[in-house]
Amino acid sequence: MNDKKEVLLKIRDLRIEANTDVNRWDEIVHGVDITLHKGEVLGLIGESGAGKSTIGLAAMGFTRDGCRISGGTVEFDGMELSNMPKPQLRKLRGARIAYVAQSAAASFNPSHRIIDQHTESPLQHSLGTRLENEADAKELYRKLQLPNPDEIGFRYPHQVSGGQLQRAMTAMAMACRPDLIIFDEPTTALDVTTQIEVLAAIRNIVEQFDTAAIYITHDLAVVAQMADTIKVLLKGNEVEEADTQTMLDSPKDDYTKSLWSVREFKREQKPAPAASDTPVVSVKNIDASYDGQINILHDVSFDLHRGRTVAVVGESGSGKSTTARVITGLLPPSAGTIEFNGEPLPPRHTDRSKEQLRNVQMIYQMADTALNPKQTIGEIIGRPAEFYEGLSGSQLRRRVNELLDMIELEPDTYYRRLPSELSGGQKQRIGIARALAAKPEFIICDEVTSALDQLVAEGILRLLDRLQSELDLAYMFITHDLATVRSIADHVVVMQYGRVVEQGPKDEMFRPPHDPYTDLLLSSVPEMDPDWLTKLLESRGEDGLKAAGN
Amino acid sequence: MTTFSLSLLAALLVISVLAYLYRRNSMFVPSAVILAITAIVTLYSGESGAIVVARLIGIVIGSSVAAYFFRALLIVLLRGEAKKALQTAPLTAAFGMLVILLYSIAALFAPQIAPYGESEIVGSSYALADDKMILGGDQLGRDMFSRLIYGARNTVGLSIATTCLAFLMGTSLGLFAAIRGGWVDQLLGRMVDTVMAIPSLIFALLLLSIFGTSTLSLILVIAFIYTPLIFRLTRSVAGNIVVMDYIEAARLRGESTWYLMRKEILPNALAPLIAEFGLRFCFVFLLVAGLSFLGLGIQPPTADWGSMVRENATLISYGEYIPLIPAAAIALLTVSVNFVVDWMLYRSSGLKV
Numbered sequence: 001m002n003d004k005k006e007v008l009l010k011i012r013d014l015r016i017e018a019n020t021d022v023n024r025w026d027e028i029v030h031g032v033d034i035t036l037h038k039g040e041v042l043g044l045i046g047e048s049g050a051g052k053s054t055i056g057l058a059a060m061g062f063t064r065d066g067c068r069i070s071g072g073t074v075e076f077d078g079m080e081l082s083n084m085p086k087p088q089l090r091k092l093r094g095a096r097i098a099y100v101a102q103s104a105a106a107s108f109n110p111s112h113r114i115i116d117q118h119t120e121s122p123l124q125h126s127l128g129t130r131l132e133n134e135a136d137a138k139e140l141y142r143k144l145q146l147p148n149p150d151e152i153g154f155r156y157p158h159q160v161s162g163g164q165l166q167r168a169m170t171a172m173a174m175a176c177r178p179d180l181i182i183f184d185e186p187t188t189a190l191d192v193t194t195q196i197e198v199l200a201a202i203r204n205i206v207e208q209f210d211t212a213a214i215y216i217t218h219d220l221a222v223v224a225q226m227a228d229t230i231k232v233l234l235k236g237n238e239v240e241e242a243d244t245q246t247m248l249d250s251p252k253d254d255y256t257k258s259l260w261s262v263r264e265f266k267r268e269q270k271p272a273p274a275a276s277d278t279p280v281v282s283v284k285n286i287d288a289s290y291d292g293q294i295n296i297l298h299d300v301s302f303d304l305h306r307g308r309t310v311a312v313v314g315e316s317g318s319g320k321s322t323t324a325r326v327i328t329g330l331l332p333p334s335a336g337t338i339e340f341n342g343e344p345l346p347p348r349h350t351d352r353s354k355e356q357l358r359n360v361q362m363i364y365q366m367a368d369t370a371l372n373p374k375q376t377i378g379e380i381i382g383r384p385a386e387f388y389e390g391l392s393g394s395q396l397r398r399r400v401n402e403l404l405d406m407i408e409l410e411p412d413t414y415y416r417r418l419p420s421e422l423s424g425g426q427k428q429r430i431g432i433a434r435a436l437a438a439k440p441e442f443i444i445c446d447e448v449t450s451a452l453d454q455l456v457a458e459g460i461l462r463l464l465d466r467l468q469s470e471l472d473l474a475y476m477f478i479t480h481d482l483a484t485v486r487s488i489a490d491h492v493v494v495m496q497y498g499r500v501v502e503q504g505p506k507d508e509m510f511r512p513p514h515d516p517y518t519d520l521l522l523s524s525v526p527e528m529d530p531d532w533l534t535k536l537l538e539s540r541g542e543d544g545l546k547a548a549g550n
Numbered sequence: 551m552t553t554f555s556l557s558l559l560a561a562l563l564v565i566s567v568l569a570y571l572y573r574r575n576s577m578f579v580p581s582a583v584i585l586a587i588t589a590i591v592t593l594y595s596g597e598s599g600a601i602v603v604a605r606l607i608g609i610v611i612g613s614s615v616a617a618y619f620f621r622a623l624l625i626v627l628l629r630g631e632a633k634k635a636l637q638t639a640p641l642t643a644a645f646g647m648l649v650i651l652l653y654s655i656a657a658l659f660a661p662q663i664a665p666y667g668e669s670e671i672v673g674s675s676y677a678l679a680d681d682k683m684i685l686g687g688d689q690l691g692r693d694m695f696s697r698l699i700y701g702a703r704n705t706v707g708l709s710i711a712t713t714c715l716a717f718l719m720g721t722s723l724g725l726f727a728a729i730r731g732g733w734v735d736q737l738l739g740r741m742v743d744t745v746m747a748i749p750s751l752i753f754a755l756l757l758l759s760i761f762g763t764s765t766l767s768l769i770l771v772i773a774f775i776y777t778p779l780i781f782r783l784t785r786s787v788a789g790n791i792v793v794m795d796y797i798e799a800a801r802l803r804g805e806s807t808w809y810l811m812r813k814e815i816l817p818n819a820l821a822p823l824i825a826e827f828g829l830r831f832c833f834v835f836l837l838v839a840g841l842s843f844l845g846l847g848i849q850p851p852t853a854d855w856g857s858m859v860r861e862n863a864t865l866i867s868y869g870e871y872i873p874l875i876p877a878a879a880i881a882l883l884t885v886s887v888n889f890v891v892d893w894m895l896y897r898s899s900g901l902k903v
Binding site: 328329330349352354357360361362364366369370371372373374375383384387388434438 | 794795796798799800801802803804805813814817818
């Protein structure tokens with residue numbers, strides 16, 4: 001059917017260079033071809049650094065600072081964009097090509113109303129009056145199923161939720177009825193339940209207006225719902241391209257196959273600990289609040305046993321991270337106690353002994369902010385060993401080498417490096433090594449894999465699993481990703497609005513019947529089936545979608 | 551119109567036209583502006599005006615060439631990170647570094663360079679410049695040139711000591727407030743606000759008239775006045791750092807406040823602090839010179855640029871430019887320091903070319 005349609009975007013042998021050093025340009029995109037017909041959706045997938053966003057921006061004739069198009073052609077509707085003068089490009093952008101960024105919260109100007117930002121682009125391109133455009137904006141909000149479409153545009157960006165803002169941004173991209181929209185990871189920052197409504201809204205509106213789109217993501221299950229064809233990228237090279245069904249059923253390239261198989265890592269649930277066994281950490285009837293008035297946590301209780309993993313799941317705002325803060329002693333609870341090996345822990349971390357502090361360690365979500373950028377790897381990993389055990393000199397060095405071996409990084413290569421010289425996955429490994437350096441019995445893993453590519457995340461999960469069986473560690477895994485839960489947890493705690501909705505062994509939790517909220521969470525995880533979203537929306541109906549959204 | 555002024559104008563015209571034709575905006579705008587100024591000056595004051603303009607152009611070109619060669623020399627001499635940084639350094643920064651280097655040499659080796667002693671009377675008062683005294687004598691017949699070189703040592707040395715002290719106090723208090731937060735932060739913050747509410751020059755005059763004008767009290771008073779500004783900067787920079795996860799990790803490890811300040815926060819706050827150091831140095835320097843000019847700074851017979859301007863100020867009314875030389879020395883140093891600081895700010899802001 002594509003042959004009948006007109007070609008909208010034709011990219012041939014696109015090469016992009018980045019300025020990496022003084023007077024040095026390195027090629028980061030090595031000759032990529034894209035052919036996009038009118039009304040067609042192309043999914044670009046690959047790990048971070050694959051050049052997805054760079055190619056997406058180049059389709060608008062744009063490169064980031066420090067990058068340049070060094071070869072090839074970008075032809076949009078018969079016009080060559082790569083060498084088009086800026087004034088002409090400005091006429092195209094916004095009007096005929098639009099862009100939807102990953103984080104709507106960071107992309108909206110916080111000091112202007114949503115609708116004013118919406119109408120800016122059509123007014124700039126002299127498409128109708130302000131009133132006409134406002135009416136049109138409301139119409140689009142209605143189509144995107146935003147609550148109170150007539151009124152929501154007059155709010156400021158911080159007054160609406162993340163998922164609503166992402167839909168408002170899609171509406172904004174549609175304002176001039178462009179021929180092509182570039183979606184750059186529009187749902188990556190959202191919870192699974194919110195992701196569904198945004199995906200449904202985007203798909204709906206792209207179909208209605210017959211808009212072509214490039215959908216950039218690293219989530220295969222998501223791209224399967226959205227795209228007609230999928231192109232897989234690796235380090236600036238095209239790996240393969242095929243229509244969605246073919247790509248899912250029979251990927252040709254080994255790299256693509258490895259991407260497809262990532263989700264298969266699954267550890268068997270360990271046998272339940274003996275009833276007489278004292279839990280390493282026992283959370284008992286915790287209430288907590290930040291301001292002393294409004295309770296964020298209500299009566300939260302669960303136990304963590306030696307060598308086992310408890311996964312705490314829930315959407316953002318459900319109190320998962322607050323629970324972690326209470327256990328570490330950063331936020332003293334207003335009621336309830338935390339017991340460590342049967343002994344109560346002082347509520348405040350400043351009142352805890354060195355021994356108590358040593359035994360509770362934490363691994364953070366963003367390895368970038370969790371490692372001091374001015375300290376070398378040796379200093380970062382060595383400090384807990386130096387601090388708790390008083391190691392120094394060659395003893396300390398030996399311990400650091402041992403830790404680097406444990407996390408599968410070559411000691412001599414990495415000892416002197418700075419965090420900025422490591423990849424995302426390596427940084428996360430350093431975070432793990434720092435936690436291990438204290439020789440703890442219990443580690444809190446706060447969304448440790450959610451900022452990583454799937455292949456890398458799987459490596460981290462396998463590493464954590466191996467370390468758990470070697471060192472008999474107890475893990476508390478905070479996550480919103482149910483695939484992670486499925487692969488590593490022994491016991492699952494589902495949280496919503498600061499309460500434990502349901503908890504139990506993993507195998508039981510993934511079998512119905514469920515609490516309605518657990519059910520909603522489980523059914524919202526995208527599956528690698530192109531018809532999954534359609535089927536899900538049908539089964540939920542209008543009410544289901546609204547329940548997911550609010 | 552003489553041939554000299556005509557040829558000057560013609561040369562400028564050719565440069566402007568060439569720059570326009572080859573679309574070099576960075577060349578065209580300054581050359582066109584200089585052309586216009588030269589034309590006006592020449593019309594009003596003829597040949598003598600043209601000579602002044604030509605001299606000024608010569609000075610600018612001369613210092614650019616000096617800066618260029620200095621940068622090339624540094625790039626050859628240095629290795630690693632510093633070399634890489636210098637390759638992208640603008641000429642203004644190289645010029646600033648060259649001037650700072652020359653001043654430091656003058657300050658360090660003053661006794662060797664200066665032909666006469668600091669307070670040695672060589673000739674008659676207000677002696678004219680000759681072979682013996684290349685810049686003439688001051689009101690007591692001391693050699694202006696020698697005093698200028700000794701002045702570099704006194705004025706610059708005092709300013710550096712003061713700035714360092716202010717930074718030591720401001721940075722440690724700022725880091726402490728950022729880490730502790732709560733009432734410690736509030737208390738320190740409000741105390742600093744109170745000190746900052748008083749105009750700095752008047753406050754300095756007041757404190758100096760209470761504590762006397764010894765070098766020590768001068769250093770302490772000026773450092774005290776500038777500490778609040780550095781406190782505020784450190785507090786705000788550190789405020790963005792203390793919320794990082796690595797600080798939380800260090801806190802949960804049980805690290806002391808001193809360790810957090812020294813090892814976790816300070817290295818990350820260093821770039822803006824260094825830039826601020828350069829900028830603040832200029833202000834301190836101007837304040838020291840200003841106080842000397844008012845008679846409350848460095849006391850005679852110690853040579854100091856601020857008081858040298860004051861002592862010889864009467865000469866200005868006779869059309870002599872000699873007393874302006876110490877003032878020019880102050881201006882040149884502050885401009886140079888700012889050139890270097892601008893470049894460092896640009897680099898630390900991450901906006902690399």
